[in-house]
Amino acid sequence: MRLKLISTKKEAGDATSFVFEPGTPIEWRAGEYLHYTLPHDAPDDRGTERWFTISSAPFEKHIMLTTRFSGDKASSFKKHLFAIKPGDVIEADGLEGDFIIDTPDRDYVFIAGGIGITPYRSILLDLDSQGKEIKGRLLYGNKDGNLVFKEELEEIAAKHPDFKIEYFIGGQKIDGEAVRVAAEELNSPIYYVSGPEPMVEAFEKTFLELGIPQEDTRRDYFPGYVWP
Template identity: 50%
Template sequence: MQLTLQSKKEEVPGVISFVFQPAQPISWQAGQFLEYTLEHPNPDERGVKRYFTIASAPYEQKVMLTTRFTKDTGSSFKKALFALEVGQTLEAEGPKGSFVINDPNQTYVFISGGIGITPFRSILLDLAHKNQPINITLLYANRDENIVFKDELESLLPNYPNFKIQYFIGESNQLDQEKLQKMLDTKIISLNYYFYVSGPEPMVQSLEKILSDLQVLDERLKRDFFPGYDWPMK
């Protein structure tokens, strides 16, 4: 499908949202992703295709891609993406992926590292739009106080008493086994909850092992990782 760039927005320093208008209406489940193709000169070894979560909720009817970019280390794809001007197009296939909520009446722990917040934005706004319960504890790790979608997520708190957010900021406050064990001990979270982990691939792998060691059953764990990002965050 063809997507036309409608707008760009800097969410926090170094993180940009691109909002696209699809050529034809598309439907997706909150938490899914698209495969994007952006032809550009001299592509690097990763080529002209990338996977990005749809950060927008389905009711918003636009496709929002939110990603981190560093000029010194950005891939050729991201440099071409950031060079796109309003009105220009790229191609996408999908939607794809199973990182979705099937039963909003269950209780969930969302664990996000940095830009891994994108599927959770889509899911949370979708639940709110549908007036469905939000029985979710969001554990949100960031390198600094520049937290993507912070105000938007916190705006849900007054209307959803079972929605809670806990931040982990900086290298000295990483989300580790000790912190998760303490949350289990103090009943902030439970092994009976469903755990969704999204973020840099090393973080997802690390937390997968930690949750397994804490006796979280594999069928209660979903993963969505973002290649090319460091963990712990520097």
């Protein structure tokens, strides 16, 4: 599928959103991701392919990817991605993902580590656009106060009295106790965790310790990021 870059939007900190128009109409479920191929000169050993969650909600129609850029330390892929201009076309395929709302009308505990916030923008905007009452908690951890999508997420929380956001900045850790407390006022929630691979793996253990059945968890692993 060809994706034409329409615009870029600087998000908090070192994150940017890239907004694309699909060459052919595409339907997706909030929380799914795409596989991107960006051929470029002298690729580093991480190569020319990456996966990115679609951070836009289906009703927005455009495909948005949101990612970080670490300057000189960035991969050759990211350097190339951040150099594309409106009107340029890139290739994506392989729409997939099970980090979706497949149990409507349940309560939710959403856990995000850093840029792992991307699927929640799509999921929460989608639920809100369907007129559903969102019952849940978002536990949003980040290395600093540059919280990507903070305003949009807070706009949703303001409309849904049973949906609350708690931030964990810098040294503050989302631990088992924080997860237990978040679930306390909820009715048998589904637990979602998205972020750097080692963080999500650590939460698999936390969920086990809390006695949360695996079928009540959903996990989205982002490789390539350091944690903590």
